[in-house]
Every structure is written in structure tokens, then in C-alpha cells.
Amino acid sequence: MSPREKTRPTGQESLRDSVLGGDLIFLLARANALTLAAANAVLAQHGLKARSYSVLALAADDARPTQRELAEFLRLDPSQVVALVDGLEKRQLIERQTDPTDRRANVLVATDAGRDLFARAQESARAVELGLLATVTPEDHERLAELLRLLAFPD
Amino acid sequence: MSPREKTRPTGQESLRDSVLGGDLIFLLARANALTLAAANAVLAQHGLKARSYSVLALAADDARPTQRELAEFLRLDPSQVVALVDGLEKRQLIERQTDPTDRRANVLVATDAGRDLFARAQESARAVELGLLATVTPEDHERLAELLRLLAFPD
DNA sequence: CACAAATAATTGACATTTTCAACGGTTCAT
DNA sequence: ATGAACCGTTGAAAATGTCAATTATTTGTG
Numbered sequence: 054m055s056p057r058e059k060t061r062p063t064g065q066e067s068l069r070d071s072v073l074g075g076d077l078i079f080l081l082a083r084a085n086a087l088t089l090a091a092a093n094a095v096l097a098q099h100g101l102k103a104r105s106y107s108v109l110a111l112a113a114d115d116a117r118p119t120q121r122e123l124a125e126f127l128r129l130d131p132s133q134v135v136a137l138v139d140g141l142e143k144r145q146l147i148e149r150q151t152d153p154t155d156r157r158a159n160v161l162v163a164t165d166a167g168r169d170l171f172a173r174a175q176e177s178a179r180a181v182e183l184g185l186l187a188t189v190t191p192e193d194h195e196r197l198a199e200l201l202r203l204l205a206f207p208d
Numbered sequence: 209m210s211p212r213e214k215t216r217p218t219g220q221e222s223l224r225d226s227v228l229g230g231d232l233i234f235l236l237a238r239a240n241a242l243t244l245a246a247a248n249a250v251l252a253q254h255g256l257k258a259r260s261y262s263v264l265a266l267a268a269d270d271a272r273p274t275q276r277e278l279a280e281f282l283r284l285d286p287s288q289v290v291a292l293v294d295g296l297e298k299r300q301l302i303e304r305q306t307d308p309t310d311r312r313a314n315v316l317v318a319t320d321a322g323r324d325l326f327a328r329a330q331e332s333a334r335a336v337e338l339g340l341l342a343t344v345t346p347e348d349h350e351r352l353a354e355l356l357r358l359l360a361f362p363d
Numbered sequence: 364c365a366c367a368a369a370t371a372a373t374t375g376a377c378a379t380t381t382t383c384a385a386c387g388g389t390t391c392a393t
Numbered sequence: 394a395t396g397a398a399c400c401g402t403t404g405a406a407a408a409t410g411t412c413a414a415t416t417a418t419t420t421g422t423g
Binding site: 068069071073074075076077078079080081082083084086087088092107110111113114118122123126127128175181182185186188193194196197200201202203204205206207 | 223232233239258262271330333353357
């Protein structure tokens with residue numbers, strides 16, 4: 054009974070119109086993949102990837118996050134943060150300071166070199182973001198960010 | 209000169225307000241991570257993950273995609289598609305049909321069992337999506353999908 | 364105060380995923 | 394007909410993700 058007898062192949066006729074084209078989870082995954090690739094490409098010029106860029110950003114922001122807070126925020130296992138921080142610290146871009154209020158914890162702080170690098174990297178990142186959304190009004194750009202924040206931080 | 213002398217730790221004071229909170233690339237990554245986790249959790253009930261669900265979806269859609277088209281669409285390496293298809297084919301949910309117009313290519317078609325499973329899985333997936341965006345108007349839901357499509361398919 | 368339980372960072376083991384190069388079979392353009 | 398390009402497949406190497414165990418420190422409770 055099911056109308057499965059397609060006689061001609063659809064060929065490369067866009068899969069976009071399939072069920073997945075309306076699937077938010079899929080769209081999010083694909084948008085993320087492309088965006089991440091674009092970001093990594095430009096960040097490579099600064100010796101960074103999206104991950105290390107994010108760590109550097111938070112350290113440079115004077116938010117003084119502990120590694121654990123960072124792990125939670127970036128959705129990483131604490132052990133992954135160790136490696137990330139090791140890398141940035143070896144390059145003297147950030148440093149670990151043991152939290153005076155809790156000597157178990159390390160607070161991350163950017164060095165001056167780290168801040169400089171971040172400032173430059175941030176420009177690249179911003180340029181990528183604007184490039185990706187070049188066809189969109191600033192209002193829609195902001196609306197997208199707002200809606201993504203809802204998904205990213207479901208309180 | 210830089211105002212780096214924070215005397216008190218900011219503690220767990222939300223990192224959300226840091227630079228990254230406005231970074232689309234980061235928001236996309238985090239939203240994707242959470243969404244993917246939620247999707248995988250419910251899809252597990254059907255023995256699927258987001259990846260295999262997507263493959264099944266396209267096969268069940270009578271789009272008759274080749275493995276290569278699938279790889280491009282899902283942003284996967286062709287070799288990953290092999291494993292994915294192997295798994296679904298072993299479970300008799302889809303089958304490979306050599307494309308009559310190009311005998312190098314395999315076209316993927318869902319079996320009846322595959323269509324059944326997909327129908328059920330799709331409901332779960334849809335429920336997750338609605339749950340994640342429960343706090344949002346249907347108009348905003350659609351707007352989000354529209355904007356993500358722009359990022360996911362930059363023509 | 365003392366002691367048990369909980370927590371932060373780290374390490375190392377293991378699984379999963381990604382990325383690449385190579386190969387056989389097939390098609391395509393000359 | 395022949396060489397170049399292409400599809401699926403395999404297998405290896407690198408990167409990521411997941412988890413349990415360890416040490417040092419803190420916190421809660423009697």
C-alpha cells in the first residue's frame with residue numbers, strides 16, 4: 054500500500070526538502086559544523102581553535118573562572134580542560150592561579166600576551182560571524198543570538 | 209594600565225555575560241551540544257543516535273540518496289557513511305540498491321520496518337524539539353529554523 | 364575539634380569520532 | 394580505447410570524548 058515504487062531516481066535533487074530540512078536538531082548540527090569549520094580556519098592563523106579561543110576569551114575577560122566552571126560552561130570533561138589549559142599556559146597566554154578562597158581550585162587569568170592575542174583573534178572571529186550572516190539584517194542577527202541563548206542556557 | 213587588578217574573585221558569577229555570551233559560534237556549539245545530547249537520549253530508546261536517525265530519515269523519505277550525497281548532506285566523511293549504513297542494513301532498516309544509472313553508486317532505501325521505526329523515532333525527535341523550544345512562540349520557532357537554514361545552507 | 368563525605372584538578376585507560384591515503388570497480392571525456 | 398575522475402570501501406593515524414582512580418583540600422556533622 055505504501056507508495057514506495059519510485060521508478061526514476063531523484064538523483065541529486067536536493068535533500069534539503071526532505072524531512073530533515075525542517076528538523077531543528079539537524080539544522081543546528083549542520084550549521085554548527087560549517088560555522089565551526091570556518092572559525093577554526095581563521096583562528097588557525099593565531100594558533101588557536103574554537104576550543105582554545107573560548108578558554109582564552111574567558112581568561113581574558115577577567116571573569117577568573119575556575120577550570121571546573123570552564124568545563125561546565127564549555128560542556129567539556131574537566132580532564133579536557135587540563136590539556137587545553139596546559140597548551141595555553143605553555144605558550145604563556147594564560148596562567149593558573151590557585152584560588153585564594155579555595156586552594157583546590159585554579160583560577161585562570163590571561164597574561165598581557167594572551168590579551169593581545171585574544172584581541173586579534175576576536176576580530177577574526179567577529180569577521181567570520183559577520184561574513185556568515187552577511188545576508189541577514191542586524192535585527193535578525195540579534196534575534197538568532199537570542200534564540201540560541203535560549204537553547205544554550207535553558208534555565 | 210590595563211585594569212587587571214581584580215581584588216575579589218568573581219566566583220561562580222555567571223560566565224554568560226562574558227564576551228562569549230555574544231559569540232554566535234560559541235552559542236551555536238553549546239546549543240548544539242545540549243540539543244544533540246537530548247536527542248540522543250530519546251533516540252536511544254529506538255536504538256538510534258542522531259546520526260543513524262538522520263540516515264534513516266533520508267532513506268525513508270524516498271529521496272533515494274547515494275552514500276556520497278548523504279555524506280555531503282550530513283557533513284560526514286564517506287567512510288563514516290559506510291559504517292552507519294552497515295549498521296542500519298544489518299538491522300534490516302534500510303538497504304543498499306546499486307544505482308541503475310551509475311553502478312558505482314549505492315542508493316539507500318528504507319525497508320518497511322525502517323519506515324515504521326523512523327515514524328516512531330520521528331515523534332520522539334519532534335517531542336524533544338518542542339520541549340527545547342517550549343518557552344518560545346511558534347513564530348520564533350520557525351524564525352529560528354529559517355535563520356539556521358541560512359547558516360546550514362549558504363548558497 | 365575530629366572525622367567522614369564531597370569537591371577540584373590531574374592522570375591514565377579506553378571508546379568513539381575524525382581525517383586521510385590507498386584500492387578496485389565504474390563511468391566519462393576525449 | 395585509454396586516461397582521468399568518481400563511488401564505495403578498507404585500514405591506519407590523530408583527535409575527542411568518557412570514565413574511574415588519586416591527591417589535596419574543603420565542608421558538614423557530631
